[in-house]
Amino acid sequence: MSDEIDVIFLGINDAGMRVYEWLCDRDGVFVHSLLTTREQLRTIEDVRPDFLVSCGYRRLVPESILEIPTEGCVNLHPAYLPYNRGANPNVWSIVDNTPAGVTLHYMDSSLDTGDIIARRTVPTDFEDTGKDLYRRLEDAQVDLFRDAWPDIEAGDPSTITQDSDAGTYHETTDFKELCRLDPDETVRVKEFLDRLRALTFPPYDNAEIEVDGETYYVDIDITKA
Template sequence: MIYNKVLIFSDNPFLLEKLLEIIKEKKIDKLINFKIASSPFSNIMLGSLKVEKINIIDNLDYLINNFNLIISAHCKQIFPSELIEKVKCINIHPGLNPFNRGWYPQVFSIINKLPVGATIHEMDDEIDHGHIIIQKEVQCHSYDTSETVYNRVLEMELILFEQVIEKILNNKYDITTPVSDGNINLKSDFNEICNIDLKKDYTGQEFIDLLRALTHGNYNNAYFYDEDGNKIFVKISLQKENYENKF
């Protein structure tokens, strides 16, 4: 295999664990010594496995000198140009590039109706922008929340990873160029939509879409301020009608 010094960099414990399971099932770990790392602000525990905490900027020389392939799996740090130029960097991205690149693609796909899915791509010096190795769209239903769409995307990421990991390690994969630069959403854009303006006019569809886009498990995302200045968090519960359970 061409790439034999591999680091998987992730801030998502579920995804990291599942990726390692795929590697073990394929017995790739018998041929390559994979190392795993997370960002300093993450708290990932995977049993007896050591997850090294690495600040990319502070450890740039270490990464360049010790790895020839780095796989980013929901790593929340920006990869600098110097690292991308000297080490092959692959990104597992929870979005259908080039649509809604950046933060929380499924959130913005619910709002702006652009496609959502999973993409594995080469990294370049722009966010979620490089040549596409493989990608697949997932469905987004009217009764989905951010969480349910995200879980569907996670499942697809694992399916795609299983299909191409050996091709990536052998550098024998095809690439396609994104159809356009698409659009990008930053963390500041997400923070802005979380603050619900009670004086703004919404259609019923727009308001429901906003709330379900910001509803994600136990996270407190959407909020407004009441007349006393209290910050009030709000979520939505959606359920598809089940005729068997009707009175």
């Protein structure tokens, strides 16, 4: 009987691929599968792994699946929970002026609400665009996972229970609404600049405004003097 820890990995984005490759190279760990679609979740029922590890998987995993891994299911989220649960945390850290960071937590039946295993803040600057912060959060996720995984392997990580009434949450629809700029809106300059830089993520066109029947896309570049 193998002494290796059996893992199934859910993903994937750039940070997820780096974590996946790190796990694949780690002694004592056998990563059975990399799953990216809802239909592939039946693999977890067949394999019945020790751990389910998620990074970049954009769907809510059913509770019936979460109950299968014998040692638990963990997820990397690019936010300092309980702030910025849900979608686009890099954007909302800038727009809402909430702490930017990364969190490794146990998965439960809700989105980003499980017990926190480890978390750390990530520094920000007024020059940051949404893309700048996203890249910094990616690096921080990988570092956090590498530091926290040995305690998970050992079976005794310390955890923090999240307060369901604390923090913030945003859906994809909130992001889409944020992208639509109203030419007649009255704004505070600093808040509007925060909104524009949060939505700046080339090559994607996010912030948009309609003027005289034409749609224009808006990016911003802020440089420190």
